Amino acid sequence: MTICSADVSETSLRPPAPPPLRSPAAGHLAMSESSPAAALAHTVQVGVDVLRVDSVGLMLLDEHGTLQAVGFTDDQASVLEATQVLVGQGPGLDTMDTASTVAIADLAVIPAYAALWAGVSGIGLRAVLSCPVRSGGTVVGNLNAARRGPHTWTAGEIREAEAYAKVVGLILDLAAPSGSREDNARPGEDNRTSQEGPEESPETSAEGPERASRPRGTDEQSAASR
């Protein structure tokens, strides 16, 4: 118990003298301390504990529609994200393309990710679970949970990561400055350099049918475990 335990221990027969008052202002906290960056950094970090994984990364579309590595818990996650963007392949990018979760048991044995693996083979992360992050019903990024060593993601783990990605999306919604499309329209808004498909595709609508997760590498993972 943290409430005034000292007060309890210091008396048994008579009440203690009232403690000196603190100004109410002393309890005033700067509620504006939480910048969007701090909030997202904290959210990504908590993801490691709640999802019981080794690393978590967050990739988001920027204002020009380009996918960027935005947040990560450690150097490994940073490299994994940056390399995906660099080589143009990986579970995060596939999540954007399909607007659905991509579960990779072992990056090392996916032929389609050969270039990615060449860049990340030294960081130790093998299993990656990438879930779409949605805002306002559209996919705006992806949350990547990763483990060292091959790992077949269970249905429960996939549900949990998807639930967590939903929380990331709502925190983004809250963090985004207020505004309307008309108020904030900019020249060149449609000048997207990549990943414009999912946002414009009806497939990305939250109102659309539930999409099954798209586990990949199951066979390869089995082979790896042999």
Added chain:
Amino acid sequence: MPVDPEALTSSLRRLADRHDREADLTRSLNDVTEACVELFQVTGSGIMLADDQNISRYVAASDGPGRVLETVESETGQGPCTEAFVTTRAVAVEDLRTQRQWPDLAAAVAAYDVRAVLGVPVRLGGVTVGTLDVYRDHPHSWEDEEQRALLRYSDLVATTLATALSAHKAQELAGQLQYALDYRVIIERGVGYLMARDGVDAVTAFNRLRQAARSSRMKIGAVATSLLEVGRLPTEL
């Protein structure tokens, strides 16, 4: 750096461009409770926050029984969630039906399958402003690991609140929580004083403050201030 501020700012600008309506904090908190159910495989989840009397009140729940649990706790001033709020620590109960500590709560939720309950404090800037609560529809002994994980998730509830407050998307809640933040220390001191003076536990002491506030039509912070100044509750003068 764990987050690239420039990249994030650009992404948030994109979201602002696409938002036709403001994010709603209550809806967001409901989503947080639904995600909590998925993440921790519990039957239901809810969030209580301090009102402008620093009384913990229901604000969001994943289902009806969870809402009933929290509403009854607000009304009766007893239960694991209330105790977690007052004592600022996790409070677990294996089976509400068989425990004897909170008979009014047990009777009120008897019609619902609310059995095992775990309440953990939600802290904003180090000050407890509410609780995150989960329940199961069967008796369950809450493991330390479960309690730690839920405490971690309660950090996310605090982050959600702080984000909304920082973005000025929860002005009513901001005023409400500001009172709790301003007076929490004084109320805690008042609680501690009553515990020592009357030899009661923290929840009983808190409820005496609360009752005195109701009877004297004062805010609980003012009651605590008065208690600390003169050593008596307004109703004892």
